[in-house]
Amino acid sequence: MSFEWKDKPVSRWGGEPISRRRFLGYATIGLSAIISGLVALPLIGNLASPILQKKKVETKWVELGKTEDFKVGQPTMVQWVTSRMEGWVMETAPRAVWVVKQDGENFTVFNPRCTHLTCSYSWKLKGEPHQTAYGSTMPDKGHFFCPCHDGVFDIDGTVLGGPPPRPLDTLPVKIEGGRLFTIYKDFRVGIAEKIEL
Amino acid sequence: MLRQIYDAIDKRLAIKKTVSDQLDHPVPEHVNPLKHPSAFVYCFGGIAAFIGLLLFLTGLFLVIYYVPSPDHAYDSVQYIINNVTLGWLVRGIHYWGASAIVIMVVLHALRVYFHGAYKNPREMNWVVGVLLLLIVLAFSFTGYLLPWNQRSYWATTVGTSMVSLVPFIGNHLLQLVRGGNEVGAVTLVRFYAIHIGFLPAILLLLLGFHFFMVRKQGISRPL
Numbered sequence: 001m002s003f004e005w006k007d008k009p010v011s012r013w014g015g016e017p018i019s020r021r022r023f024l025g026y027a028t029i030g031l032s033a034i035i036s037g038l039v040a041l042p043l044i045g046n047l048a049s050p051i052l053q054k055k056k057v058e059t060k061w062v063e064l065g066k067t068e069d070f071k072v073g074q075p076t077m078v079q080w081v082t083s084r085m086e087g088w089v090m091e092t093a094p095r096a097v098w099v100v101k102q103d104g105e106n107f108t109v110f111n112p113r114c115t116h117l118t119c120s121y122s123w124k125l126k127g128e129p130h131q132t133a134y135g136s137t138m139p140d141k142g143h144f145f146c147p148c149h150d151g152v153f154d155i156d157g158t159v160l161g162g163p164p165p166r167p168l169d170t171l172p173v174k175i176e177g178g179r180l181f182t183i184y185k186d187f188r189v190g191i192a193e194k195i196e197l
Numbered sequence: 198m199l200r201q202i203y204d205a206i207d208k209r210l211a212i213k214k215t216v217s218d219q220l221d222h223p224v225p226e227h228v229n230p231l232k233h234p235s236a237f238v239y240c241f242g243g244i245a246a247f248i249g250l251l252l253f254l255t256g257l258f259l260v261i262y263y264v265p266s267p268d269h270a271y272d273s274v275q276y277i278i279n280n281v282t283l284g285w286l287v288r289g290i291h292y293w294g295a296s297a298i299v300i301m302v303v304l305h306a307l308r309v310y311f312h313g314a315y316k317n318p319r320e321m322n323w324v325v326g327v328l329l330l331l332i333v334l335a336f337s338f339t340g341y342l343l344p345w346n347q348r349s350y351w352a353t354t355v356g357t358s359m360v361s362l363v364p365f366i367g368n369h370l371l372q373l374v375r376g377g378n379e380v381g382a383v384t385l386v387r388f389y390a391i392h393i394g395f396l397p398a399i400l401l402l403l404l405g406f407h408f409f410m411v412r413k414q415g416i417s418r419p420l
Contacts, residue, residue, distance in 0.1 A: 025220075039254060042290070045283035046258040052282045087262070087280075088272035 056084065057196075061174060061181040062095075064109070068178065070101040075123045075144070075155065077112070082184070095184050097171060098123070098144070100155060109182045110144075110157060111169040118189050119148035121168075136161060144168065165192045228416050238308045239416065245301035246404070248294050252336075255291040256393065263343070265389035267382050270345035295337055302333050314417040322410040325403055332400050339392040342385060353388070354380045 045052075064078045079096040098110040114121050124130055124138070124145045132138070136150040139160050144153035152161040157168035174181040186197040207213050226232060228239040262281060264273045277284040306326065309315055315323035342353040357380065361371040376383030 039251065042283040042286040043254060043258050046281055046287045047261065049280075049282040049284065053280070088269065088276040 058082070058084075058184050061183055064097065064099055064180040064182055066178055067101075067104075067107070067175055067180050070099055070107070070180070072101045072103060073142070073155070075100045077122075096120075097182060097184065098168075099180065105175070107173050107175070107180055108157070109171040109173050109180075111171055111185065111187060113169075113186065113189065114146040114148070114151050114164060115166050115169060115187070115189055116146065116149060116151050116162070116164040119146050119151075121146035121151065121153070165190060166194060169194055222412075225416055225418075227418060238304075241301055241305035241308055245298055245305050248298040248301060249400075249404075251290055252294045252298060253397070255287045255294070258287050259291060260393060265343065265386045267345060267385060270343065270385060274344045295340060298333060299337060302330055306330060312417060312419040314419075316417075319410070319414055319417060322407060322414070325406050325410070329400070329403050329407060332396055332403065336392060336396050336400075339388040339396070342380075342388045343392065345385060350380060353384065357384075 062080060062082075070076055076099045077096055078099055079094065081092050082095050083090055083092050085091075096112040098112055100108040100110070102108060112120055121144045124143055126140065126142050130138075130145065131147065133147060133150045136152070138145070139152065139154075142155060143160060144155070144157075145151070146153075146162065146164070150162045151164040152159070153164065153168050154160050157170065159167055169185075169187045171182045171185055188195045188197055228236050230236045230240070259277065262273055262277050262284070264270060274288070277288050279285075281287075309323065309326065315326075338353075338356060342349045357371060357374045360374055361367040363370055372378065374384075375381075376387050
């Protein structure tokens with residue numbers, strides 16, 4: 001059985017004849033679409049809620065230690081634990097940064113995530129043997145190395161090799177009373193621009 | 198292009214024919230409320246089914262945030278209501294729909310009873326309908342515990358203590374239902390599993406029979 005409009009057209013809209021049966025068909029489809037949309041709206045809102053939540057930005061200065069305890073040319077990882085509200089749970093979140101002492105007064109603090117795909121990188125001394133993902137050749141000097149895809153960064157954060165699209169991300173630095181402070185931030189990865197998450 | 202893709206699928210599955218057969222299915226005149234205003238009573242089952250669909254959809258999305266653990270159940274429900282976009286609405290539809298479906302299913306059963314629609318040849322569908330009523334009540338009972346507030350905790354404590362009065366095996370039944378001697382973490386997660394897993398599976402199966410038999414046997418005339 002196929003669609004056959006057995007009844008006669010009852011009205012003319014814009015010159016086109018339209019049968020009662022066809023009109024009711026369109027009305028049914030239209031009303032169903034409206035009802036479906038009304039039901040779908042809160043459900044989609046429910047699902048998309050994380051996109052619509054307000055951004056939570058960390059603004060606290062975190063103390064990393066006495067400036068005199070850091071050695072020039074020897075990057076140091078500083079770790080601490082912070083707490084944040086995740087949904088309905090107060091979660092503890094481990095944090096880490098790499099501190100590079102350039103000279104007695106100037107410091108660089110790096111976010112601990114590789115700018116390629118957020119793996120953790122580490123500092124390798126000159127000539128220090130270590131595993132690589134693809135057997136890439138390592139520079140003949142100390143370097144930051146990301147083990148996931150052989151990303152290599154210089155001590156100032158510039159890319160020496162591998163897939164990272166931009167240098168390591170620097171964080172704000174403040175020295176007060178001989179102590180080093182930073183504000184922890186995360187950034188989007190995989191792109192050439194440094195954009196805060 | 199789209200037309201060709203559709204035609205290729207339709208040639209193999211005859212979707213258009215199936216759909217138009219359903220849409221062209223003649224409905225007896227005596228159930229048409231436009232001709233017989235009192236025929237609105239025939240809508241109760243359909244309304245119950247529609248509320249059931251709403252409950253299924255909203256429940257699906259509540260599961261995204263709800264955690265069936267004493268540590269998180271209450272807080273995750275509060276989070277849905279206060280923080281999730283339109284979460285109050287999704288939860289509200291589920292909350293009110295839960296009461297509405299019980300009312301509609303009971304009205305539907307009363308309609309069938311007073312029309313004598315359960316008689317030969319529709320006895321099987323009456324039996325399936327009674328099972329469906331029990332399933333809906335089981336949904337209500339298990340869902341009531343999930344918000345994990347004082348009301349749901351004590352309602353479940355009182356409700357489950359009834360099974361302990363079964364002769365001989367009452368205490369074992371109680372432990373089976375509660376997953377222990379008291380209502381606690383084990384009770385919560387098993388009620389959750391029953392609510393979102395076991396019952397929907399049984400419901401869909403029985404509902405399939407229910408609808409199939411209505412279509413096969415047609416809608417009865419009132420006495």
